[in-house]
Amino acid sequence: MVLYFTSNVVSPSANIYMGKDKYENEELIKYGWPEDVWFHVDKLSSAHVYLRLERGQTWEDIPEALLDDLAQLTKANSIEGNKKNNLTIIYTPWSNLKKSGGMETGQVTFFKNNLVKRVHVKERDNAIVNRLNKTRVERHPDLAEAKIERDREMRAEQREADRKRRQQEAKVQEQRKKEVEARSYGGIFKEEKMRSNKELAEMGLGEDDFM
Structure with a gap:
């Protein structure tokens, strides 16, 4: 008792x-x-x-x-x-x-x-x-059964916490991936624009000549 x-x-x-x-x-x-x-x-x-x-x-x-x-x-x-x-x-x-x-x-x-x-x-x-x-x-x-039930609940809570952590980590990784891709696309666009301007300059033309 x-x-x-x-x-x-x-x-x-x-x-x-x-x-x-x-x-x-x-x-x-x-x-x-x-x-x-x-x-x-x-x-x-x-x-x-x-x-x-x-x-x-x-x-x-x-x-x-x-x-x-x-x-x-x-x-x-x-x-x-x-x-x-x-x-x-x-x-x-x-x-x-x-x-x-x-x-x-x-x-x-x-x-x-x-x-x-x-x-x-x-x-x-x-x-x-x-x-x-x-x-x-x-x-x-029943102390033994109460301990088993408590441990079962704790394991379930830990699994849920781990799932949420992995989900959050995946979101962070996806966001970082998008940021890297955005920077890469920005660099490509800038490089292409610089090439176009250079080609126009070689031709003796500027962007305003097409307006």
């Missing part, structure tokens, strides 16, 4: 989700999306909280108000961390999560430590936690 939350501190509202236990966390690690950003209490056990970014957003420019929501939700879903003040919440893109064979269920590390950011949480903010909990919805999604 996956728990879903909605944060309305941004527009459009942000979609947040997390696994109910370590086994769900394992599935979320496996079937995350490139648009997902992972949150966890630093050096303590906690839920794996994910933010699903909108298209065009990046994990490096998450608004501060939304970061506060995510940090508070992550802290509130840590048995030990929920009782402590002055915690650090870490976050990183889903693609930076590294899972190796010797790790325990739900445990992860990172491919690149320099892609991990931190948020300081002074204390629990009940107003934020209560607001988010009111939006909580429990679902049983």
Whole structure:
């Protein structure tokens, strides 16, 4: 079962989700999306909280108000961390999560430590936690199928983008071809006119003699 939350501190509202236990966390690690950003209490056990970014957003420019929501939700879903003040919440893109064979269920590390950011949480903010909990919805999604469908849509979008790019490149090439031909025809016409004028001059005639 996956728990879903909605944060309305941004527009459009942000979609947040997390696994109910370590086994769900394992599935979320496996079937995350490139648009997902992972949150966890630093050096303590906690839920794996994910933010699903909108298209065009990046994990490096998450608004501060939304970061506060995510940090508070992550802290509130840590048995030990929920009782402590002055915690650090870490976050990183889903693609930076590294899972190796010797790790325990739900445990992860990172491919690149320099892609991990931190948020300081002074204390629990009940107003934020209560607001988010009111939006909580429990679902049983087929994560594997959702990932397949998402990847299928992305491939279709990429094919369409490639088609439009090739079409645009063809138009540019055709326009350049026409410009080259126009310059060539202009040069031929100018050369022919120069020859005609030269021939007339040799004959002692000018263009006005034919008018």
